[in-house]
Amino acid sequence: MVDEGAKPLRATGRCLCGAITLEIRGPLRDVVVCHCGQCLRQHGAPPSYTAAAWNDVKLSGEKNLKWFQSSPEARRGFCGVCGSSLFWEPMGSGRVSIAAGCLDKPTDLRTVRHIYVADKGDFYEIKDGLEQLPHSMRAVAR
């Protein structure tokens, strides 16, 4: 008999106030730092995102999760109590980008590239030697 509900726990996380917690049971993508103008405004600095299949993400406190539709294709999820940025969701993809900052250590994640570097903020330089793309990967949340 196959136990289909027994995917091992990959990561846990929460917003700053703890009103929303998450468990991920499935693979997490390497971390990508986004420098687009929308991310800078919403996060206050360039955010680091991993990504997962929505089906592998279990949320608690979901009533505190607020969504802001930031473009026709994507929405951003944040905690309505403390304002923590948690998610960027390309609509209809079945995937969700998860802010690496909300995950508990150890994350066993590594940052691999920077995207939308053409739009980057003027108040910092990128000096870590990682790959830089002027715009997006074809599918950021793949």
Add this chain to the structure above:
Amino acid sequence: MKRKTAGGCLCGAVRYEIAGPLPPPSACHCVQCRRHHGALGVYTLAPEERYTITGKRNLAWYESSPGIRRGFCRNCGSKLFWQRSGSDQLDVTLGSMDEPTGLKIEKHIYLADAGDYYDPPSR
């Protein structure tokens, strides 16, 4: 150095102007900033009296530790401000500013609490 700085949240519900020059920002790696921003906390600051804030009814505050509060837009979730209670100073995020900011990160703080998913820069 700029004499006036403007900025606001992603949806435009909260906007601000700051009169006068601003000191170089610092980038905070503490776990609270990283959970809140999903990024480093990159802030400069000015006396609160130099700010003109519009759309204040859309500005929500969360007390993240005793005497410290963080301000964000309740509509779009943009992180804007950080303030110590009783202080006349108000910290503001660099990412929320209209460019050019004329500012560069000068130092990194709380590096001992840096995330394990990146290599922290040297101080």
